[in-house]
Structures are given as structure tokens and as C-alpha cells.
Amino acid sequence: MIHIDWILVIVAAWLVLGIWALFALHRTKFVARRLFPLGGLLGLALAGVALDALFSTAEVAQLLIGLPGLPMHLRLDALSAFFLVVIGAGVFGTSLFSAGYFRAGEGTAPGLLCLEYHVFLAAMAMVVLADDAYAFMVMWETMALSSFFLVTANHRVASVRQAAYLYLLLAHIGAVAILLCFGVMQANTGDYTFANLRAQQLSPMWLSIAFGFAVFGFGAKAGLVPVHVWLPEAHPAAPSPVSALLSAVMLKTAIYGLLRITFDLLHGGLWWWGAVLLALGLISALMGVVFSTVQTEMKRLLAYSSIENIGLIVAGLGLALIFRSYGMANLAALALTAAMVHVLAHAFFKSLLFLGTGAVLHATGERNLGKLGGLIRSMPWVAWLVFIGVLAGAGLPPLAGFVSEWLLLQSFLFTTALPNSFLDMLIPLVAAAVALCVALAGYAMVKFFGVIFLGQPREEKLLRAHDANVWQRLGLAWFAAGCLAMGLFPVPLIDAIDRVTNRLLGAGLAQAVHANGWVLLAPIGLERASYGPVVFLGGVGAGITLGLLIARRLYRGTLRRGEPWACGYAGGTARMQDTAEGFGQPIRQIFEPFFRITRDLPSPFDVRPHYRVLTQDRLWHGVYMPIARLVDWLARGVSWLQQGRISIYLMYSFLTLLIMLMLVRL
Amino acid sequence: MHAVLTQSINLYAAFLLIVSFAMISQRRILSLVHLYTSQGVALVLATVTVAYLTSQPHLFYSAGITLVLKVMLIPTMLHRVIDRLDVRWDVEPLINIPTTMLIGIVLVVFAFNLALPISQLSSSIARSTLGIALACVLLSFMMMIVRAKALPQVIGFLAMENGLFFAATSATNGMPMIVELGIALDVLVGALILGVFMFQIREQFDSLDIRHLERLKEE
């Protein structure tokens, strides 16, 4: 059987697993230890099949589900295969982790959760495979609905319900925009298959309108500013494995949609499309990272960090579009490769981080950064595996996050060849903004790891926290290994991505990269720039060994344990450490215009002084609340029609009848 | 030698731009005067270099006037005014300094873009520095807008004139002598009048904060 058939079998198997779970609704152990690992293995199989499909030719299939005369067209080309790899790899680790995560009595029954989970996975895989707008929209909706149910797993908590409602609302607004985009693209031919959409020749105005709808619709799902407000609410509200899937995999389906439409289906991209994407991406990246540094709840911090990473990916896409519109295919491939590497790298390290927070939540029951601390001693497995994710998230060499940053900065250096002088001059500013975002991401990651795992425990019960069980460790280790492997061996990764860029742009980096072997990554030329992560790691390791040799062999110092020095201050408690608010305070002060800060300051006459500072998103109060009030006002205006008296309602029917009779006469 | 001198003009231009930015970020008024003096020195050197390279003797005279006026006379006057008014520091500017610098960068990009087509038309040896000169003018103008005290505004005005002078040198190899003398006289008289104004403001409001001037409007 060809690859697409195997993938359909895997999707069907997931659905079977889900339905099986319905019959084991409350048998937590069975669902957790048997069904979820099976689902994970299926995910791994999906990744493997997709990886193989990446290097072969495109395949098509048709599913006769749905309305008669309207089958679902499916297509597996290089772009779809790459995103299937992302989905499969993310699912494997998360499902393994979930096997060890379940606790009884938390809202939704385990069997039902299993069903929703596997429907979600199946829908995501089908979205990526869809080859006509009908299949795409049906699967997109299924994905949104199933993820809504997953987010409301703890539906007894009111804030969770509110967050999920906001998520559903924005997901549907985005879906309407995507539908309109498809509508514009089919240009009155009535045939919604992607092959037909690809063949249409639209005027630049309609092209731009379609582009605008696509950016709005997929941006709402991906979490681009200004339609990002659902992300920091929904991702923390969901259970941690679901948060990991939402952040790491579902946001990438939105990126897939954006790629499919702007690079594949729409022809003749204008240069300002790329500039718009670049600008939106950078604003999202900057806002996301600045907000993540001031958060006091660990999952919200990671959610804002996801906004930042998606912003960087979209900025890379924008740059690729700019290059493509000027005909520089090789440079466009460089920028696109950077974005794709970041898609995969982010999937791995964000999953690792979210699952780490899941393990912490499972062990301590705390999600507030002000109540955690010192967990590296009681949870060493989780701490050290999450440490790898933290280093990757901060974009540090030689791990996965650095490769994409390196490629993106390289592509900025070559923009001085652009014919448009205005863009030429803006590019250094953009490169500076990217560098600033990456540096701030490092800040946020140090805050995350330092406040949760290092220092002294801020609560007594943290000393008794249990470490992750086997399943959780397996899930975390899979992602940590992925971060390391991608960081140390970027050349095979670029080989795989080359198939995608060739499909979309007709150019790729594989040739240039292969010319230098697997040790060094030199996408443009060896004399221009090169990076060898294995040698880098070897160099640092050699330095460490040298240091150890000098310190331990040449000199015979001893080691003694004692109390911390702390400048001789003897009465230090755990409360004297920096809090999460304190660690983010410099950023709050420097970037004050970004925030809406409300402070409750104590007065000198308070018997029990309180200090409270609330840092909120300006867009929420400036844009969303006025829109909500407007909708409310309109709704109240319409509700005036409901007078409540039967004679009025009868009069409505009578008036309608009169009007219809008059129209028929005309 | 010729090539090195031609490149040195670029270096003076860069120095002027650095000094313009430094003036935006300075709070101490004495440092502002020192920066203005150093701008004058850079201008003199640039004019002398252009004069030597293009063999135009009137530029030497122009450099001489600049030396006397902007490096010696006006800074001395400013020092005297500072001593008599006894001002040392500026209050926080109307928008904070990092934001001012960000706006400055946008202005620089704008000026560079504007200058590119114009500098193609010029035949001067230093034509690529027109963008920098324009940027200096815009930055000094912005400094006049965002400062809360009168003296930095005056220095901003003088720095703007510096930028214009450099623009003239770089685009057209210097202005005709008459125009040169006229502008120099204007600047001198303007500085004297502004000095008088500052004393009047101080008399009226006991402070040089220009926000007090808003009280003068009809209610």
C-alpha cells in the first residue's frame, strides 16, 4: 500500500481506540496504561510513514464520506508529510506522558477524554492531508470542537469554562475568515478542490483580499497579535498534555494552512504581503516574549512564549515571501528553512516544557510560581529533562532552538541585495528586533527554570513532591532526545526540509549543505558562515574536562557542605528569594507602555498591609471590551423585537405575509 | 592620500550623527554645550577637507568663520548664559529617553531614504553624506520639541543649523559667500535674542521650564 493508505489506516485506528474507550468510560488504569500508549505508538508510526513519504512523490486519495457527489479529496505531498512528522512526533511523546498523568475524579471521565483526544489527533492529521476546501473546513471544525472539549476537561472550574468559551469564539471567527478566503479563491467556478484553486488566475485586488482573509483566519488559530487573546487563557486552562498538544502541534496546523495558501495556492505574491507577515510576526514575537517575562503562573508564561515563537516563524515566512516576490529563490529557501526548523524545534521543546509543568502540577498541585521552588532536589528526573527544554527554548547552542535562530539571522544578512531601498533599510531594524526577542526569551526561560526548580522551596509540601513515574519520564525523555538530536545533527533535518522548500519554491539548501558533509552546516558557502554543533559541544566539553583536570588533579582542594553564605546574614528564609513578580519587574518597568498595570498599594495606616500588582494586556481592554460592548448593545437592540406579547408576534407574521404578497405582485 | 581624505569626510559625517544622538540622550546641559562645540570642530574639519579636495578657496574662509563663530564665540556665550542662569541639569524630557531614541532611529531611516535619490543628482564629492546631514537636522528638530527647558531648545536650534551647513557642503560644495555670511549673522543675532528671551522667562516665572509658558494663553 502506498503511504497515504497507511496514514488513513492509522487515523482510523485512532478513531477505533477512541470508540473503544467509550466502553471503558471510568476504567482509568485501562485507558491510561493501554489505550494511550497504543495511540502514542500509532503516532510514532505516523511520523515514520510521513518521513518516508517526504522523500517520495505526491499521492492522492479520495474518501467517499460526506455528502453524495462531494467526496473528500486527500493529497500527501512534501509539505503535508513534514507537518505529519511534526504531529506524529508530538503525539508519541505526549501520549506516553499522558499514560502516567491521569488522576481520578477531575471532571470528564477518562474514557471520554480518550475519545476526544484521539478524535482531535485524527482531525489534525486529516486537516494536513485535505486537498479540497470542503474536507479542510470539516476537519478544521472537528479539530476546533474536539480541542474545545479537551480544554474543558476540568469543566467544574468556572475560569476553565470561560477560557474555553473565548477559545471557541475566536476559533470560529477565524474559521469564518478561512471560509471566506476559500470562497474568494474559487472565483465563481464552484469547484473547491485545491487543484482548481491553484489554477485560478485572480486579479491582484482579489489575491490580496484572499491573502488578508487567510492571514486573519489562520492568525486567529496560530495566535498572532491582535487575535491572540485566547491563547494565554486556553492553554493554561487545559490539562498539561492537552496544552502541550495545543501549543506544539495545533498551532502548527495554522502555520500549515498559511503556508499552503500563500505559497502554494495563491500565485503572484506581492512584496508587501511578506512585509505584512514580517511586521505581524515581529509584533507578536515582541509582545509574546515581553508578556511571558512578567507572568506569575507557569503555564501562562509558556503560553505567551508560544505566541513569541509563532511570531518568529511567521516572520521567517514573511521574509521568504519578500525574497520570493523579488525572484531570489535561494534566499527564500533559506528563510523558509529557518521557519520550518523552528516549527519542529518548537514542537519538541514546548512539549517538553508543558509536560514538565504537568509533572510539577501532578506532584505538587501548584501552578503559581510564587508557591514553587527547589524542586530539583525532589524531582531530579523532571528537572534535568526540563533543563534541556529550557536551554533549547532560550535559543542556546548547541541545541535545537539555536539552529533556526542561526538560519534566520543568516537570511537577514543577505537582504542587502534587495532592490527596494526602503525594505533594505528596515531589515537591520528587523534583525535587531529578532535578536532582542531571542535575548528576552532567554530571560523568560531562566525565570521559568530558576523559580520552579532552583532555590529553596517556598512551601512545606514541596519537600514531599514525588518525581515523575516511568511513563512521564519516557514522554519527557523522547522530547529531550529530540531537542538534542535536532541541535547536534541539523544536516539531515535540512535534507528533509529541502523537499518542502523545493515543493513550494523550487529551490532548496540541500546541495549547498551536502557539499560540506554532516559535521558542518554551511547553507550558503563555507567562507560565508558555518556552524558545527557537534564540534561546538566537543569544544565546550573539552574545556570542561580541562577545567576538571586542573582543579582536581593539579590541586588537592577538599569540599565541605555548610550553610549558604548570603553575606553573613543568618536568618534567611525561603520567602527572601526573588519572586516571579520580582524577577519580571525590570521588564515591566522598561516595557511599561506594553502593559496595563493596576496597582494596589498599602497605606501607612493599614493594619494588614496588602500589595497587589496586576499586569494585563492592553488589547483586551482597548480593543476586545469595546467590541464586546458594541455586540452587547446591538444584541439588546435586536432583543427589543421580543416584546413578549402574542399579538405583536402575530403582527410580525402578518407584516411578513403582506410584504411577500406585494413582492410577488411586483 | 586623496582616497583617505575622501573617506575622512564620511567619518566626520558619522561623528556628527553620533553627536546628534548623544545630544538627545544627554541630561546635563554643560555636556550639551561640549557636544555642540565638538560638532563645530567636525564641521570645520569637514569643510577644510572638501575645500582642499575640490580646490575652492571660499570654503576655507567659510571654515574660518565657522571656527570663530561655532567653536569659540557661541560656546563662550552659552557658558556665560549658563553661569548667569545657574542651570546645570535638565528635568526629565517630555517623552523618556529610550522612546526618543527609537523615534530618532525612525527619523534616520526616513532621512536616509529621502536622501538617496537626491544624492544621485548632486555632483559634490561628499554627496552620499546628504542623508546623514538631513538626519542631523531632523534629530535636532526633535530635540527642540521634546526638551522641557529653554536652553536645550536653543542648543537644538543651533545644532539644526549645523546640520544644514553640513548638508550644503555635502550637496553643493558649500553655499555662495553672501549666503554664508548672511546665515552666520542670522545665527549670531538669533542666539543673542534667545539669550535675552531666556532672561525674561526666568524673570517672569523664576524657572526656565517652558511648560510655564502655557500660562500665558488667554483663558
Next chain:
Amino acid sequence: MNVTATGILAQSLEIALALAAAPLLLGWVDQWRARLQNRSAPPLTQPYRVLRKLFHKESVVADSASALFRLTPYVMFGCMTLACAIVPTISTDLPLATAADAIALVGLFALARTFIALAAMDIGTAFGTMGARREMLIGFLAEPALLMALFSTSLITHSTSLANMVDTLSHRATVLEPSLAFAGVAFTIVSLAENARVPVDNPATHLELTMIHEALVLEYSGRHLAMMEWAASLKLFAYSCIGLAMFFPWGIAEVDSPLAMLFAVPALVFKLAIGGVLLALIETASAKMRIFRVPEFLATAFLLAVIGLLVHQLLEA
């Protein structure tokens, strides 16, 4: 990556020179600071004595310290040694330099900064966490500024490989490059901030509320402290050599000319000596800034570096 015998020789010589001479540079700067402040100067070999004393002392580690705390001094040492190895100080024929270009160098410094900040948070005292916060505050502005300053040279030389940059810059006909002037000022400000020098941080302070770098190494003693101090002097050496390589690249030996290294070493010593005196001059003439003026200071460096890039586009592209 062609690894030749001369390459390995140059590389090992560079690493050995860095390890041996870094404390000497620190001693030179300290001596000149003392002289300029009208004090009697410590001997030039004082840092070596300090290192030796610390290595022989017992290392006291807090009860609550984790393995991260004990690992960090060695990680710092390893990172700084690699940094000194990839910056062309006496030769551009460096096999390791092909594995790490300018962006990776900035990433290397960021890696070291992350480890040291986390180690400071590990013990959980008030000073350690405050120092970590301040270090990240300085780092998040200094890192992009350094990257932009390196980008200026990359745009001129069309390469981000440091060895290539030095080669191209030392052979250029045009000598005066305005964008390099901007990048130079920005780089100097960043070096002052990253190496914990006045006006950003006082390396000789013992007042808890004024220290940044000292707060990070507060809990270390014995051989761990020796490693940290050595790593700090290696960092200063690396930054000085980066500055020399970008702005004064003459005298560095090229590929396949091992004998030129004999001239490169005295040239380096001469340039570093002048640089050390200048550093001491800057430190003596400036006062230490309030901590919240430091982001403004570094923002100035960042913006200057960006303007340097813009000036390059205007004047030289």
C-alpha cells in the same frame, strides 16, 4: 573543514596563550587603575597568586546546592576557553573557528550567562537571585547589541566567520569605515557591561546592593571560585581580542604562515597593553551608574549599532 598541522599548532598555541595570559591582562588593568587613582599598585602577577591561593583552599558548598551549582564553574571555564579558541588572536588558521561563527560566539556567551544566572538562583538566597535578575537584565540588552555590532562587520566582509572577517578587514584598501566607528562605540559599551566594569558594575565592590557579577559568585569558594575568576578573566581577554580582531586586525598571522605567529604574539601583547590602559582610563574617569540607568546605557549601545548598520546601507552599499 580542513584540519592541517599548522592549524592544530595555531589553535593549541592560542588556547595556551589565552589560559596563561588572561590573568595577566587583568593584573595589568588593575595596576593601571591603581596608578591612575594615585594608589600604590599591586604586582602584575597578583591574579595568579589569587588563583593559586583559591585552588589550595577548601571549597565550601551550601547544603541546598544542587549538581548544577557545582557544575557551573567548569561550564563557565569551558565556554570561555572555547570563546578564546575561536576568536582569531594570533592566527586566522583555526580549525575550531569553522564550527562557530560570530552568531554562535554570541550564543556561547549567552549559554555561559544562563548557567551562571541559574547557579546563582540555585542556593536561593536574596543576593543570589537579585544578582541573577540583574545579570539577565544586562544580558538581554547587551546580547543583541553585540550581535548587531558583529553584524556591521559581517555586512562589510560578507561573512559571519570570524577568521574570514579578520582576513578581509586586514587586507582592505579603505581604512576609515564610519559604520565601524558606530559599531566600535557600541562594542566598547557592551564590553564594559558584560565584563562587569565601571560604569556598569564595580569589580572591586563588596557592597551587596551595588554588585552584579560579585553577587553571582557570592556562594562560591575554593577551587570553584578560582574557576569562576579565571573564567571571568578569560571573558575579558576574549572580548578584548574580539574588539582588536574587528577594529584593529593587523598583525594576525594567516593561513599557512606559522612563522608569522612569532610576530603576531608581540603585536597582540602590544595591542592588549594599550587596550588595558584605555580600559583603566575609562574606569577611572566614570562613576558607576544606578542600576536603572544601565538599560538606558545599553539601549544607547544597541541603537548605535543599529545606526551603524543603517549608515553602512547608506554610505557603503
